[in-house]
Amino acid sequence: MRIGAIEAGGTKFVCGVGNEHGVIEDSVSFPTELPEPTLERVIAYFSDKNVEAIGVGSFGPLDINRDSATYGYVTTTPKPGWNGYDVLGKLKKRFDVPYGWDTDVNAAALGEAKWGAAQGLDSCVYYTVGTGIGVGVLAEGKLVHGLIHPEGGHVLPRRHPDDDFPGLCPYHGDCLEGMAAGPSLEARWKAKGHELAPDHPAWAIEAYYLAQAVTGAILMLSPQKVIMGGGVMQQPQLFPLIREEVRRNLAGYVNAPAILSNIGDYIVPPGLGSRAGLCGALALGLEALTSRG
Amino acid sequence: MRIGAIEAGGTKFVCGVGNEHGVIEDSVSFPTELPEPTLERVIAYFSDKNVEAIGVGSFGPLDINRDSATYGYVTTTPKPGWNGYDVLGKLKKRFDVPYGWDTDVNAAALGEAKWGAAQGLDSCVYYTVGTGIGVGVLAEGKLVHGLIHPEGGHVLPRRHPDDDFPGLCPYHGDCLEGMAAGPSLEARWKAKGHELAPDHPAWAIEAYYLAQAVTGAILMLSPQKVIMGGGVMQQPQLFPLIREEVRRNLAGYVNAPAILSNIGDYIVPPGLGSRAGLCGALALGLEALTSRG
Numbered sequence: 232m233r234i235g236a237i238e239a240g241g242t243k244f245v246c247g248v249g250n251e252h253g254v255i256e257d258s259v260s261f262p263t264e265l266p267e268p269t270l271e272r273v274i275a276y277f278s279d280k281n282v283e284a285i286g287v288g289s290f291g292p293l294d295i296n297r298d299s300a301t302y303g304y305v306t307t308t309p310k311p312g313w314n315g316y317d318v319l320g321k322l323k324k325r326f327d328v329p330y331g332w333d334t335d336v337n338a339a340a341l342g343e344a345k346w347g348a349a350q351g352l353d354s355c356v357y358y359t360v361g362t363g364i365g366v367g368v369l370a371e372g373k374l375v376h377g378l379i380h381p382e383g384g385h386v387l388p389r390r391h392p393d394d395d396f397p398g399l400c401p402y403h404g405d406c407l408e409g410m411a412a413g414p415s416l417e418a419r420w421k422a423k424g425h426e427l428a429p430d431h432p433a434w435a436i437e438a439y440y441l442a443q444a445v446t447g448a449i450l451m452l453s454p455q456k457v458i459m460g461g462g463v464m465q466q467p468q469l470f471p472l473i474r475e476e477v478r479r480n481l482a483g484y485v486n487a488p489a490i491l492s493n494i495g496d497y498i499v500p501p502g503l504g505s506r507a508g509l510c511g512a513l514a515l516g517l518e519a520l521t522s523r524g
Numbered sequence: 525m526r527i528g529a530i531e532a533g534g535t536k537f538v539c540g541v542g543n544e545h546g547v548i549e550d551s552v553s554f555p556t557e558l559p560e561p562t563l564e565r566v567i568a569y570f571s572d573k574n575v576e577a578i579g580v581g582s583f584g585p586l587d588i589n590r591d592s593a594t595y596g597y598v599t600t601t602p603k604p605g606w607n608g609y610d611v612l613g614k615l616k617k618r619f620d621v622p623y624g625w626d627t628d629v630n631a632a633a634l635g636e637a638k639w640g641a642a643q644g645l646d647s648c649v650y651y652t653v654g655t656g657i658g659v660g661v662l663a664e665g666k667l668v669h670g671l672i673h674p675e676g677g678h679v680l681p682r683r684h685p686d687d688d689f690p691g692l693c694p695y696h697g698d699c700l701e702g703m704a705a706g707p708s709l710e711a712r713w714k715a716k717g718h719e720l721a722p723d724h725p726a727w728a729i730e731a732y733y734l735a736q737a738v739t740g741a742i743l744m745l746s747p748q749k750v751i752m753g754g755g756v757m758q759q760p761q762l763f764p765l766i767r768e769e770v771r772r773n774l775a776g777y778v779n780a781p782a783i784l785s786n787i788g789d790y791i792v793p794p795g796l797g798s799r800a801g802l803c804g805a806l807a808l809g810l811e812a813l814t815s816r817g
Contacts, residue, residue, distance in 0.1 A: 292779065307779045354670040366744065373664040377647040377746030378780050385777055386740050389682050402777040447679050451659065451744050453670030484678055484695040486585065486600045487671050 234520060235282035235328075236512035237273060238335060239289035239318065241310055242362065244269060246276045249513040253346030258509060265312040266305075270321045277326060286331035286516025288338025288508060289318060291365075295333055295376055303332055309401075329522075331515025335359070336367030337374045337381075338511030339501065343458050344369050345514045347502030352455040356448045357501075358383075360441065361461035364408040367511075370452060384408040388443040391436045394419075411440040413463050429468040438469055442476030445498060449477070449485060460501040474498050527813060528575035528621075529805035530566060531628060532582035532611065534603055535655065537562060539569045542806040546639035551802060558605040559598075563614045570619060579624035579809025581631025581801060582611060584658075588626055588669055596625055622815075624808025628652070629660030630667045630674075631804030632794065636751050637662050638807045640795030645748040649741045650794075651676075653734065654754035657701040660804075663745060677701040681736040684729045687712075704733040706756050722761040731762055735769030738791060742770070742778060753794040767791050 236255070238245040240263060247258030259276055263269055277285070292308065294301045303319025319332050333341075340349075340357035349355035349369070357367040366383030368375040375381055385406045396419040400409030409415060416424050420433050427433045445457055459473070474494045481490065489497045501507035529548070531538040533556060540551030552569055556562055570578070585601065587594045596612025612625050626634075633642075633650035642648035646665040652658045659676030661668040668674055678699045689712040693702030702708060710716050713726050720726045738750055752766070767787045774783065782790045794800035 354668075368663075368744065370661075370663045370668045370670065371666040373666065375647075375663045375745060377663065378742075378748050378782055379746050379778060381744055381746055382778055383744045386743050387682060387736060387773060389680060402775045403773075443680060447740050448744060449671075450679050451661065451674055451676045451741060452668060453672050453674055455671050480680060480696075482695045485672060485675060489671055 232517070232520065233280070233282050234513055234516040235277055235280060235285035236509050236516055237285065237287045238338075238508040238512050239263075239287055240335060240508070241290040244273060245509050246273055247509050247513070248280050248282060249510070251517055253342070253503075253510050253513065255506060255509060255513065266316040266318070266321075270318065273322070274325050282326070282328060282516075284329045284331070284516040284520035285322060285326060286338065286512040286514065286519060287318065287322070288333060288335040288512040288515060291334050292379060292382070293332070293334055295380055329519040331512075331517075331519035333374055333515055334365065334367060334380050335508055335511070336365040337369075338367070338515050339460065339507045340367035340369045340458070340511070341374055341518070342507055342511030342514040343456075343502055345517075346510060347507060348458050348499050349456040350502070354452070354454045355456040355458055356452060356454045358441070358444070358457070358459045359461035360411065360459065360463040361413050364412050366448070368452065370454070383444065383448065384412075386444050386447055388440045391439045393432070394436050407440055407444050411437055411463075416463065424463055424466055429466070434466065434468055434472055437463070438472030438476050441469070442473045442480060445473060445477050446480040449481065449490070453485070455489070457498045458501050459498065460507055464500060470498065470500070525810070525813065526573065526575050527806055527809040528570050528573060528578035529802050529809055530578065530580040531631075531801040531805050532556075532580055533628065533801070534583040537566060538802050539566055540802050540806070541573050541575060542803070544810055546635070546796075546803050546806060548799060548802060548806065559609040559611070559614075563611065566615070567618050575619070575621060575809075577622045577624070577809040577813035578615060578619060579631065579805040579807065579812060580611065580615070581626060581628040581805040581808060584627050585672060585675070586625070586627055588673055622812040624805075624812035626667055626808055627658065627660060627673050628801055628804070629658040630662075631660070631808050632753065632800045633660035633662045633751070633804070634667055634811070635796055635800055635804030635807040636749075636794055638810075639803060640800060641751050641792050642749040643795070647745070647747045648749040648751055649745060649747045651734075651737070651750070651752045652754035653704065653752065653756040654706055657705050659741070661745065663747075676737065676741065677705075679737050679740055681733045684732045686725070687729050700733055700737050704730055704756075709756065717756055717759055722759070727759065727761055727765055730756070731765030731769050734762070735766045735773060738766060738770050739773040742774065742783070746778070748782070750791045751794050752791065753800055757793060763791065763793070
């Protein structure tokens with residue numbers, strides 16, 4: 232199979248071609264500009280690739296409701312030019328193939344379940360912690376959409392007792408994203424994450440917020456795996472801190488060996504590493520092909 | 525069809541017989557005692573009912589993993605005698621029919637999606653707020669199990685600024701259940717809920733906690749309906765307070781008409797009223813029959 236994959240990020244687009252085993256054979260990356268020139272580059276890339284299907288994992292919010300008149304659109308993003316842009320419509324005009332279309336984080340969750348850290352499982356929660364915080368959810372083998380799609384980056388954590396940072400979210404101030412995304416980390420400490428030593432107090436506070444979100448995800452969804460990627464999670468010292476906080480928060484209540492004894496294999500980085508997003512888009516394309524082809 | 529339904533609560537058991545339209549034709553209720561005498565009463569009730577399947581919605585935690593050696597057991601409950609009791613095994617010895625088996629709150633979520641407030645929808649979150657707080661989750665048409673099953677009564681809300689109640693949860697102290705279940709309400713105000721006037725400050729604080737949990741559920745799961753039942757929710761003044769708090773928490777971020785314009789139809793009491801639990805068990809029995817029969 233030859234499947235097209237598009238990781239449509241707010242900062243950069245990655246396009247690739249891969250197969251049903253999750254192997255990316257070719258890929259290209261370019262900055263996200265206004266929608267028309269960006270999509271023209273996507274179309275130019277795929278014009279000689281002969282793909283049988285295309286999967287798109289996109290920054291959001293998105294309309295992923297197949298019954299909606301604006302299915303395939305990016306909706307209420309503040310990103311200039313993209314609000315209400317019909318991404319899927321633009322692609323469909325050029326390539327008449329089955330399409331998969333979901334959030335970048337739902338795509339990554341699916342890719343991880345097919346070929347990565349959640350392989351063989353039918354549930355996982357995927358966090359990306361970078362410029363913003365996004366959450367993808369796979370439950371009982373299906374990506375969760377519901378009314379719109381999960382927006383779990385904006386849950387409301389308790390404030391760390393040593394933290395008086397007001398938070399940067401324009402909607403909520405001190406929600407998870409407002410307190411723990413990359414820009415908040417940088418604004419609080421006047422330094423970028425990679426400039427802070429692994430034992431800097433920043434990481435305990437960062438883990439405190441992220442662990443509350445993960446605790447909430449475990450209590451609401453009981454996922455079989457929690458996967459955490461994105462730029463901020465490149466700091467490996469965060470994982471043991473988050474695991475410890477999650478166990479402290481749960482206090483033995485969720486009586487599962489995965490949490491009580493094996494939490495090191497439960498809250499993990501993406502098995503697909505930096506390819507999680509593109510492989511996720513590939514997985515969406517594969518699903519579109521196999522469910523309709 | 526003649527389907528048996530068992531609402532196995534920590535305080536009382538309700539047994540009934542109903543049909544595929546959600547109509548309960550007969551039912552009986554008795555207090556929950558030690559497991560053997562309780563199950564003997566259940567068996568006596570069904571002995572002349574000729575049911576084709578039985579659905580059980582039970583207090584938990586439960587083992588609902590079909591591949592587990594202890595599938596059908598109540599697991600780590602503090603309730604005397606029930607820890608590790610094989611509920612389903614006991615029933616199967618007597619009645620050789622298909623069984624549905626899930627948490628009481630997952631059952632109620634399913635029943636509400638079949639015949640109640642979430643009819644025709646493929647996602648909803650069901651809260652029961654009573655002696656404890658439980659959460660059932662239906663996502664993409666399936667009840668969410670994952671590692672164990674949702675335990676969303678124990679999420680960690682922010683403390684209300686006017687509240688210094690320490691919380692009653694033996695695991696977490698001031699988790700949602702510790703702050704907002706019936707016993708906490710009573711301990712905080714030295715009065716039962718129904719003794720407090722509708723404009724008592726208790727209700728704003730109660731709504732503050734419950735709304736945080738609902739906000740988190742919306743952000744993580746994007747359900748098409750949020751249903752809130754149980755003894756505490758019999759105070760109708762809670763609904764408008766919770767809806768207002770949820771909208772304040774979301775601050776317009778989740779751009780869905782269901783929330784922005786129609787929240788009165790979005791956060792609602794059970795459409796099946798006090799029958800939600802038993803109808804939920806009936807729905808589990810119906811699913812067991814139609815998926816295997």
